[in-house]
Amino acid sequence: MVDGVAAETHFAAIPGTPLYHLLMGGDSWTVAAQPLEGVGRWALGAVGERWEVEVVDDRTWQIQALIGRRAGGGHGGVVKAPMPGLVVRIEVAPGQRVAPGAGLVVVEAMKMENELRAAGAGVVTGVHVEVGQAVEKGAPLVTVEAVEATEPLG
Amino acid sequence: MPEVIRRVLVANRGEIALRIIRACHEEHLEAVAVYSEADRLSPHVRAANAAALLGPPPASESYLSIPKLLDAARATGCQAIHPGYGFLAERATFARAVRDAGLVFVGPPAEAIQAMGDKTEARRRMQAAGVPIVPGTIRPLQDAAEAAREAKRTGYPVLLKAVAGGGGKGMRLVTAEGEIASAFAAARSEAVKAFGGGAVYIEKYLERPRHIEIQILADAHGRVIALGERECSIQRRHQKLVEEAPSVAVSPALRRRLSDAATAAAGAVGYVGAGTIEFLLAPGGEFYFLEMNTRIQVEHPVTELVYGVDLVREQLRIAGGQPMRVHPGTLHPRGHAIECRITAEDPFNEFLPATGVLQYLRVPSGPGLRWDGGVEAGNAVTLYYDPLIAKLVAWGETREAAIERMRQALGELVIVGLPTSQAFHLRVMEDPEFLRGEVDITYLERAGPRLRERDLMPGLERAVAVAAALLADERRTSARPQAHSDHSPIRPSTWAVVARQEGLRQ
Numbered sequence: 001m002v003d004g005v006a007a008e009t010h011f012a013a014i015p016g017t018p019l020y021h022l023l024m025g026g027d028s029w030t031v032a033a034q035p036l037e038g039v040g041r042w043a044l045g046a047v048g049e050r051w052e053v054e055v056v057d058d059r060t061w062q063i064q065a066l067i068g069r070r071a072g073g074g075h076g077g078v079v080k081a082p083m084p085g086l087v088v089r090i091e092v093a094p095g096q097r098v099a100p101g102a103g104l105v106v107v108e109a110m111k112m113e114n115e116l117r118a119a120g121a122g123v124v125t126g127v128h129v130e131v132g133q134a135v136e137k138g139a140p141l142v143t144v145e146a147v148e149a150t151e152p153l154g
Numbered sequence: 155m156p157e158v159i160r161r162v163l164v165a166n167r168g169e170i171a172l173r174i175i176r177a178c179h180e181e182h183l184e185a186v187a188v189y190s191e192a193d194r195l196s197p198h199v200r201a202a203n204a205a206a207l208l209g210p211p212p213a214s215e216s217y218l219s220i221p222k223l224l225d226a227a228r229a230t231g232c233q234a235i236h237p238g239y240g241f242l243a244e245r246a247t248f249a250r251a252v253r254d255a256g257l258v259f260v261g262p263p264a265e266a267i268q269a270m271g272d273k274t275e276a277r278r279r280m281q282a283a284g285v286p287i288v289p290g291t292i293r294p295l296q297d298a299a300e301a302a303r304e305a306k307r308t309g310y311p312v313l314l315k316a317v318a319g320g321g322g323k324g325m326r327l328v329t330a331e332g333e334i335a336s337a338f339a340a341a342r343s344e345a346v347k348a349f350g351g352g353a354v355y356i357e358k359y360l361e362r363p364r365h366i367e368i369q370i371l372a373d374a375h376g377r378v379i380a381l382g383e384r385e386c387s388i389q390r391r392h393q394k395l396v397e398e399a400p401s402v403a404v405s406p407a408l409r410r411r412l413s414d415a416a417t418a419a420a421g422a423v424g425y426v427g428a429g430t431i432e433f434l435l436a437p438g439g440e441f442y443f444l445e446m447n448t449r450i451q452v453e454h455p456v457t458e459l460v461y462g463v464d465l466v467r468e469q470l471r472i473a474g475g476q477p478m479r480v481h482p483g484t485l486h487p488r489g490h491a492i493e494c495r496i497t498a499e500d501p502f503n504e505f506l507p508a509t510g511v512l513q514y515l516r517v518p519s520g521p522g523l524r525w526d527g528g529v530e531a532g533n534a535v536t537l538y539y540d541p542l543i544a545k546l547v548a549w550g551e552t553r554e555a556a557i558e559r560m561r562q563a564l565g566e567l568v569i570v571g572l573p574t575s576q577a578f579h580l581r582v583m584e585d586p587e588f589l590r591g592e593v594d595i596t597y598l599e600r601a602g603p604r605l606r607e608r609d610l611m612p613g614l615e616r617a618v619a620v621a622a623a624l625l626a627d628e629r630r631t632s633a634r635p636q637a638h639s640d641h642s643p644i645r646p647s648t649w650a651v652v653a654r655q656e657g658l659r660q
Binding site: 007009011017018019020022024027029030031032033034040042044045046047048049050051053055082083084085109114137 | 500503504506507508509513514516537564565567568569570571573574576577579580611613614615617618619620621622623624625626628
């Protein structure tokens with residue numbers, strides 16, 4: 001059953017590759033799959049698109065919905081390094097209010113400067129790195145506490 | 155000229171090193187690869203007849219080290235050095251050092267590199283040669299007061315640009331007089347940091363021009379020819395992403411005028427070898443010299459496909475003192491070619507560079523396709539070098555045919571292990587504005603959000619969700635062996651799938 005509709009499928013791994021072939025209702029799809037850390041988590045790819053998915057059964061889904069884990073999470077939280085690199089600029093200080101899209105930290109990788117921006121309005125509550133510091137992927141850079149944008153922010 | 159060239163040191167890495175090695179072999183020359191410790195297993199090292207270790211991964215200790223490259227060339231008995239693009243390709247000091255070591259530099263004379271590398275000197279020379287330049291200054295600005303005067307004379311909006319510039323560094327757009335002083339200071343300090351020199355000048359900012367460039371070849375026998383244009387307007391932060399030849403905006407008459415300007419520009423600096431003159435083409439058809447790239451370009455394959463010329467083999471012949479094999483009388487573009495740069499960058503996350511091991515690669519194939527790659531399955535994409543994995547090039551008898559071929563090829567390409575620009579390119583190939591040829595250098599700014607939001611293919615997300623559910627099911631059931639029917643319909647309502655396409659639609 002997919003979205004309440006029964007579907008005939010044939011699913012086969014392609015030997016020697018991370019690829020799977022899916023025949024569904026006669027349509028042909030090739031999907032690349034890499035397991036990620038954690039139960040039921042995968043990175044899937046097809047025609048150049050990439051999804052990180054988490055497969056959960058109905059019961060887990062309902063529990064998670066109850067405790068609000070899937071509520072979307074707002075925009076607050078720790079901004080992490082999306083790739084390994086070098087911190088070249090810090091554009092905020094603790095206590096500073098930031099507007100959505102405001103620049104926070106600039107990390108240089110592969111000769112390119114990449115500016116990490118605030119996802120939403122907030123207040124910077126912590127800066128965890130210094131200029132010149134090398135960071136690993138996933139390293140915490142800045143913590144932004146979400147605030148409701150009740151007034152225009154600079 | 156020293157002895158005859160028999161062996162060439164390829165002072166580069168990745169796809170361009172492999173491209174040059176192949177050209178050497180076709181010219182019956184031996185090729186010597188160089189590599190850093192990070193590139194020991196890269197394809198270019200295996201493709202060459204010999205290889206020399208330069209040093210640790212950072213470019214400054216390997217591919218940018220002139221003494222190490224010269225030592226490697228001597229130790230391996232090379233008579234010539236091909237710099238490729240990037241790294242030392244446009245450093246006059248390198249070209250001079252190669253010549254002083256008694257070796258042939260596969261590229262223009264050091265003097266031509268120097269003349270074109272200094273943007274204000276290049277503008278003066280072009281003006282003298284009758285090549286139209288973007289209005290502005292042809293000398294570096296002394297101070298903020300002069301910047302304000304010249305900006306007013308040129309007319310806002312203006313661009314402040316570094317004299318030693320490139321890649322958008324030391325560049326500032328100034329729309330009003332109030333901003334000029336701070337922009338001047340910022341451009342200057344950025345230029346000092348990036349190029350070691352703070353000289354800046356002013357250029358009129360053109361509204362929505364196209365980036366059009368002309369490929370030229372010049373040999374030591376005094377011949378300079380133009381091989382048509384490339385349309386390179388699809389750029390992000392001055393990095394080109396999609397290139398094509400010919401351009402829908404260039405008529406045969408305009409092509410002749412651009413070609414005349416390009417050959418005059420090359421002649422004005424005594425150019426020898428392959429080079430590219432970049433122009434800005436205004437919507438009204440006026441064009442202006444932007445800069446000259448004194449090397450082979452990343453996007454050279456689109457020209458090769460429509461003109462039937464191997465530019466790298468011609469570079470090698472010209473460096474050996476032979477006349478080029480190309481005759482201007484025979485040059486007409488045939489069909490249309492498009493190149494997509496497949497980079498390790500995440501198009502759904504502001505094109506942030508990605509690192510990691512390429513775990514699986516399936517290269518598209520079939521008529522009219524070309525894959526210039528430098529990374530294979532098992533290789534790592536690291537922080538040390540640029541994120542280009544490969545260039546996928548499609549040729550077709552018309553622009554529509556080339557785009558359709560590219561679309562199919564992008565669908566066939568499989569890269570597992572790290573995010574790439576593949577999905578972005580697929581979206582460009584289906585974008586109505588791109589299909590109509592309505593591109594200019596602001597295209598990506600305008601089209602980016604629309605491209606990212608589009609659903610690529612009906613049913614795709616559903617198929618991926620089903621695949622995820624089946625994968626999870628396979629894992630679960632494989633723990634306790636039982637007769638597992640491959641042909642079973644999905645079990646009712648046991649699994650729900652949360653598909654999260656990061657940054658794509660949230």
